[in-house]
Amino acid sequence: MDKLPYLFILNPNSGTSIGKKAEIIGQVIQNFAEKSGNQATVLFTKERGHATAIVRENLAKTNWKAIVAVGGDGTVNEIARALIGTDTPVGILPLGSGNGLARHLGLPLTLEGSLKRIFEGKIITIDSAQLNDIPFFCIAGIGFDAYVGYLFSQQSRRGLATYVQVSVQSYWNYKPQSLRLNGVDTQAFSLSFANAGQFGNNAWVAPQASLQDGLLDVCVIKPFPKWYGTSLAYRLFTKGLKNSRYIEYRNMTELSVEMDAPPVIHYDGEPMQLETNFIKIKINPESLRVIV
Numbered sequence: 001m002d003k004l005p006y007l008f009i010l011n012p013n014s015g016t017s018i019g020k021k022a023e024i025i026g027q028v029i030q031n032f033a034e035k036s037g038n039q040a041t042v043l044f045t046k047e048r049g050h051a052t053a054i055v056r057e058n059l060a061k062t063n064w065k066a067i068v069a070v071g072g073d074g075t076v077n078e079i080a081r082a083l084i085g086t087d088t089p090v091g092i093l094p095l096g097s098g099n100g101l102a103r104h105l106g107l108p109l110t111l112e113g114s115l116k117r118i119f120e121g122k123i124i125t126i127d128s129a130q131l132n133d134i135p136f137f138c139i140a141g142i143g144f145d146a147y148v149g150y151l152f153s154q155q156s157r158r159g160l161a162t163y164v165q166v167s168v169q170s171y172w173n174y175k176p177q178s179l180r181l182n183g184v185d186t187q188a189f190s191l192s193f194a195n196a197g198q199f200g201n202n203a204w205v206a207p208q209a210s211l212q213d214g215l216l217d218v219c220v221i222k223p224f225p226k227w228y229g230t231s232l233a234y235r236l237f238t239k240g241l242k243n244s245r246y247i248e249y250r251n252m253t254e255l256s257v258e259m260d261a262p263p264v265i266h267y268d269g270e271p272m273q274l275e276t277n278f279i280k281i282k283i284n285p286e287s288l289r290v291i292v
């Protein structure tokens with residue numbers, strides 16, 4: 001049996017209720033590993049960005065079989081960014097709110113099912129991407145979803161219900177943005193750079209996206225009448241956006257976006273206010289190993 005150890009990094013801030021259960025989940029991971037003849041070290045993050053620091057500190061110390069993100073897409077991002085171009089695979093134990101990458105990959109969403117998959121699954125190599133120097137693995141974007149992500153991050157309550165509430169409230173006053181996409185003037189309600197197909201919670205902005213095609217699926221949601229919003233939302237959750245006249249898809253390996261002012265963006269659901277109005281996005285083919 002292969003005895004290389006696994007490093008699990010748990011973000012107690014992921015999802016809506018890990019916090020109080022973090023220690024118990026850590027214990028479940030340890031017990032499951034032991035029972036299945038594996039070794040696991042479980043570490044807990046203390047703040048935003050800490051997961052990246054933990055990987056960097058520990059990567060050279062031991063030959064890890066895999067480093068597992070216990071949390072949502074933000075936690076996967078923090079861990080995977082330190083594993084790009086290395087042989088060490090990332091595992092995903094999806095305990096976040098949206099779990100876009102895990103859902104795209106069809107991974108189990110239960111604790112036991114995920115642990116079994118992590119210890120028994122196979123490894124594939126996927127593309128990663130970057131927005132300026134920010135790596136992302138699932139989807140990055142500008143526009144309405146970035147704006148909502150930014151407002152959501154300022155709420156004290158998390159979870160899907162809060163997200164829906166913030167989305168609906170901001171929808172009515174939100175105005176499409178003017179930008180230049182590869183130098184061409186474009187009006188967009190939102191612009192998504194999809195490596196994987198969904199934001200999380202099965203909101204499929206680019207259901208056709210593949211993590212292994214060396215391409216980004218760029219989805220432009222063009223300005224639309226407000227009454228059309230429910231139809232777009234329905235299409236988003238039923239993989240039907242492609243048939244809308246307000247949607248345009250392009251496959252690209254890199255692109256540039258220029259805005260009039262530094263925009264709020266999101267990468268893998270993490271909102272961020274940029275300090276520049278020039279954005280370059282590019283794909284890095286076959287750059288991350290993942291357990292599936």
Ligand SMILES: Nc1ncnc2c1ncn2[C@@H]1O[C@H](COP(=O)(O)OP(=O)(O)OP(=O)(O)O)[C@@H](O)[C@H]1O
Pocket residue numbers: 011012013014015016045046047048049050071072073074075076078095096097098099100200268269270
């Ligand atoms: N110990 C911590 N305390 C506070 N925030 C943390 C801590 N560790 C990580 N974070 C931050 O928590 C945020 C949320 O993490 P994550 O994205 O994994 O969960 P989520 O938002 O519930 O899931 P998803 O992105 O799948 O919807 C990230 O911004 C991450 O940097």
